[in-house]
Amino acid sequence: MTSNTRVVVIGAGLAGVRVARRLGELGTPALLVGEEEHRPYNRVLLAEVLAGRYAPEVIALPAPERLLRARVTGIDRAARAVHCADGSVLGYDRLVLATGSNPVLPPLRGLFTGTGELPEGVHAFRTMDDCLSLAKAVRPGVRAVVVGGGLLGVSAARALAVRGVQVVLAQQAERLMERQLDPDASRLVRRHLTGLGVEVHTECRVRDVRCVAGAVRSVELADGYALDADLVVLACGVHPRVGLAKDAGLEVDRGVLVDDRLRTSDPHIHAVGDCAQHAGRVYGLAAPALEQADAVAEFIAGRTDARYTGTRSLTRLTLASAGAPLDLAAFGEVEPRPGDDVVRLADATRGTYRKVVVRDDRLVGGVLVGELGTVGALARAWEGAEPLPEGGPLLHLLTNDGGS
Numbered sequence: 001m002t003s004n005t006r007v008v009v010i011g012a013g014l015a016g017v018r019v020a021r022r023l024g025e026l027g028t029p030a031l032l033v034g035e036e037e038h039r040p041y042n043r044v045l046l047a048e049v050l051a052g053r054y055a056p057e058v059i060a061l062p063a064p065e066r067l068l069r070a071r072v073t074g075i076d077r078a079a080r081a082v083h084c085a086d087g088s089v090l091g092y093d094r095l096v097l098a099t100g101s102n103p104v105l106p107p108l109r110g111l112f113t114g115t116g117e118l119p120e121g122v123h124a125f126r127t128m129d130d131c132l133s134l135a136k137a138v139r140p141g142v143r144a145v146v147v148g149g150g151l152l153g154v155s156a157a158r159a160l161a162v163r164g165v166q167v168v169l170a171q172q173a174e175r176l177m178e179r180q181l182d183p184d185a186s187r188l189v190r191r192h193l194t195g196l197g198v199e200v201h202t203e204c205r206v207r208d209v210r211c212v213a214g215a216v217r218s219v220e221l222a223d224g225y226a227l228d229a230d231l232v233v234l235a236c237g238v239h240p241r242v243g244l245a246k247d248a249g250l251e252v253d254r255g256v257l258v259d260d261r262l263r264t265s266d267p268h269i270h271a272v273g274d275c276a277q278h279a280g281r282v283y284g285l286a287a288p289a290l291e292q293a294d295a296v297a298e299f300i301a302g303r304t305d306a307r308y309t310g311t312r313s314l315t316r317l318t319l320a321s322a323g324a325p326l327d328l329a330a331f332g333e334v335e336p337r338p339g340d341d342v343v344r345l346a347d348a349t350r351g352t353y354r355k356v357v358v359r360d361d362r363l364v365g366g367v368l369v370g371e372l373g374t375v376g377a378l379a380r381a382w383e384g385a386e387p388l389p390e391g392g393p394l395l396h397l398l399t400n401d402g403g404s
Contacts, residue, residue, distance in 0.1 A: 007300060008033060008082055008092040010072050010244070012040040015273030015289040016098030020064035022297035031090065032064050033082070035071040038128045039063060044286050046131045047152075050138075051159035056128060075248040077266055094268060094300050097245060097256060098293070101238035101274035101284060102126070106147065110209040121216035122209060122232045125156050137231055140164030144231040145219045147206050149176040151317060153235035154189060158319045160233070161196040168199045168227050170206050170219070180315045180330040181367055184346065185353055188369045192319055192326040192351075240275045240282055255282040260307045262296040270296045279310055287313045312383050314375075326351070329375045332365030332382055333357055340364070361387045 007023060009016045012034025020032040034040060038056070045059040070084040075095065082090040103124040105111065112118065123134050142165050146157045149171025157169045169176075175186040176193075190200050201221075208220035209232060219227045240255040251257045251265040255277030262270040262278070273289035276282070283289070288311035298306035314331040334357065336342050341358040352370030356363055356378065363382045368375055381388065 006092050007031070007094045007096065008090050009096040009098055010082065011098030011100055011273070011275075012036065012067065013043060013098060013100045013273065013289075014061070014286055015100070015293045016040075016096070017061045017064060018290050018293035019096050019098060019272060019297050020066070021062065022294055023301060024065060026297060026301035028297075028301045029066060030064070030096075031066045031068060033068045033070055033072060033084070033090070035069065036127065036129070037069060040067070041128055043126075046125070046128065047155035047159045049128075049131050050125075050135055050156065051162050052135075056132070072244060075244055075269075077248055077269070080268060092268075094270070096296060096300075097264070097269065097271040097275055098273045098289075099241040099244060099275045102241050103234060103238055104236045105234060106206070106236050108206060108209050110211055119209065119211045119216050120214055121230055122234065124234050125152060126238065134160075134231070134233065138163045138165055141166065142230045143228050144168070144233060145170060145206075145227050145229045146233045146235055147219075148235035148237065149173065149200070149202065150179065150235065150237060151177060151315065152237075153233075154193065154319070155317065156233050156235050157193060157198050158196060160231075161193070161198050165231070167197070168201065168229075169193065170204045170221070170227075171200070171202045172205050174203050176200070176202065180334070181328070181369075182334045182355065184344075184355070185328065185330070185334075185367045185369045188351060188353055189319070189326065189328065238274065238284060240277070240284075242275055245269075245271065245275070253277055260309060261299050262292055262308055270300070272296055278308065281310070283311060283313060285311075285313050285315070287311055312385075314379050316372075316375075326369065327372045328367070328369045329372055329379075330365075330367040331379060332363075334365045334367045358388065363388060 007030035009019050009030050009032045017040045020030045023030040040061040042059045048054045073085050074083040080092050103126040124130050144160050144165045144167050146153050146169045157167050161167045176189050205222040206219055207222045210218045216232050219229050242252045242256055245256040246252045256271040256275050258271050258276050258278050264271050272292040274284050291311050292308050295306050295308035316329045319326040336357045343356050345354045354368045356366040366378050
């Protein structure tokens with residue numbers, strides 16, 4: 001691929017910015033097209049902006065040289081052209097889709113107004129605009145219901161609580177962050193949120209949003225109980241944003257299907273990040289998105305041996321507060337299978353918890369809450385997927401920082 005190849009990247013999130021910047025470093029300039037009016041930013045840190053910990057400019061990403069603010073409306077594969085809402089047409093030799101994901105809006109009664117807009121006071125929590133709109137409505141004493149107790153819901157509830165909001169967190173599953181944490185770790189997260197004043201309800205399904213004069217006033221649960229609410233935050237997960245790809249006739253399952261070179265069913269079009277599905281998996285996490293971005297940039301720039309073979313990704317979250325922050329990390333399989341070896345270390349006084357799962361002398365997963373001094377060593381052992389050395393190293397791995 002020559003240095004004057006026309007490369008267009010659609011999507012100015014973490015993955016898209018990384019592709020454009022890496023291509024620039026490799027001598028293949030790319031045009032980055034993003035529809036948000038804000039400077040590209042690190043979406044992972046939006047909760048810190050909501051909490052008042054960071055100003056929006058602090059989480060801005062280094063902007064690539066060529067950035068166009070426009071909304072892409074279609075892809076003409078035959079002409080290798082991208083059409084934008086303002087009427088402009090962008091030709092390409094290589095196109096990279098980094099369109100990210102959209103928030104899941106649950107099928108609640110009363111959720112949408114007659115115009116298809118969310119009622120006043122009801123917010124998704126996905127973009128900088130969502131974050132700034134929420135922050136504008138926050139003041140001490142405001143009553144907020146956060147719907148969803150996964151990673152995003154927990155982060156949003158914590159951010160609102162530290163701003164003085166009266167927060168109720170409604171989680172349909174039996175525990176918080178059930179996809180990442182085991183029951184013991186989840187209980188520590190719940191205890192942390194409760195200590196900040198968050199009222200946590202699990203196994204709790206929201207069925208109705210009640211509004212007066214177009215503004216939310218309460219949320220009704222499946223058992224008929226009503227929660228007063230000035231704000232409702234929808235943190236029910238995301239789904240890959242694949243509309244452009246589907247309309248262009250590319251192969252799509254949950255995400256846009258890609259091979260080890262991140263190529264879609266059209267070899268001139270690649271996909272990375274939240275919108276991409278590789279080897280049956282849509283990651284929806286920052287680390288895989290960045291690895292995919294690096295791989296596709298190297299391939300487009302002419303390194304034909306560049307491949308993406310998957311990411312063994314670690315989930316990490318810091319719940320900061322006026323008191324002690326709560327750090328947590330989880331990776332791999334945190335629930336053991338029959339025959340697995342499990343090592344747990346817990347300190348109720350310090351609120352720390354560490355657990356690893358070993359199968360056939362290999363570390364297959366773990367979860368840590370509290371002090372994370374050992375997470376680097378554990379993650380390396382897990383990512384390497386090599387047999388653990390003999391001599392009972394697990395206790396050392398769990399305690400080599402001198403902690404619990």
